[in-house]
Amino acid sequence: MNVEPIVSEILKRAAGAARFVVAIAGPPGAGKSTLAGALAETLVAGGERAAVLPMDGFHMDNAVLEQKGLLPRKGSPETFDVRAFLSTVAAVRDNDGEVLVPVFDRSREIAIASARIVAPETRIILVEGNYLLLDEAPWDRLEGAFDLSIFINPGIEELERRLLQRWYDHGYDEQAAKRKAFGNDIPNAHRVVEHQRPADLVLTDF
16 A cells, blocks of 8 residues: 555644654554554654554453453453553653553563653654544543544455454464454454544545
């Protein structure tokens, strides 16, 4: 995908701003992290200071999810430390000194605290995650937190194909892959698509 038009829109809207925060939202499998990475790379190559802030770093630990009975639903809105995420987004937006943020290690399925720095001189922050535009509490408290919002929605049929393929790529057979995808990922995808606040830009062919 050619990200130059999106980069141009970001730079136009960010003109004169010391800190500009972009939301890249969408259902699981939509390509949010791919787009965020491509935008950051293009912005940096053009001389901007840009960084990605993934929502995934705010996953609750598996031990906490197990205690809450939510481990099978890991990745759903209820399985994130929303309070910490809201505080971090607010701190990043206020740009009052460096902000240490967690990073999710997918190979170990754990979030590592204070694993990345958002420096004061980083002008453009690309926040990416499933629930940035969710209209449900407490996620709806993010309304007004972003200077520009982008929503990726390639359609439920395409999302189902991608999410099933994701589990096939992890070595699951057809029955297990369908159980994983239709038991959690695809219901989350429907929830995101059907309960999102309006976005400034909507991408359907990513």
